[in-house]
Amino acid sequence: MLTNFGCDSKAPPTPATTPVKGQILVQGKGVAGARVVFHPQFDVGAVKFAPGATTDKEGRFQLGSAGPSDGAPVGEYAVTFTWPEPTKNPDEGDLQVDRWRNKYNDPAKSKWKITIKEGDNQLEPFKID
Template structure:
């Protein structure tokens, strides 16, 4: 996953099944690594996504350490993508089809 031609390292990617609204359905989720690769997990770590059509949401924030008084806390920065890919029904939400076989999808350009 690339943003302006560079890996969106640290971004959270979630696949939402098209036409399925059951809130109990686990959603394939992963983080973008330093090379722009995402390994999805649905039921167990790195097990991928079940076959089907999905819309993709992406949230890209940095964790920052902030000092409050004598305490250090962690907070999230604003989404670097300004929410453009934050909702599965957003006009900019990309779609992907996962086949019942190993899938290697082309890089997604945000």
């Protein structure tokens, strides 16, 4: 099933989504501000995207694709993570550095593979060292 968002009938169709919720745990505790991205391992059509979300203070998230928290299309995904940490660099202004030093942000090397199915998807927590 395909869905068009917006009023422009010439806009490429985007796949229908289904709700996806999860949690990121670091050393057994939820972390705020971590970013999770689901990289499709299937053809998503003309509109290229990767569903993503940012965690709340308990490490919980709801994926969004075409809009915040609208979920993700059914299919297989490689999952990546970053955890931005604001830093001050007097020469370059405010920067954000990944606390994990890009260790978990390459979809080709991700050890987390997830299948999203029709209906609500409540994922097991992602446990990160």
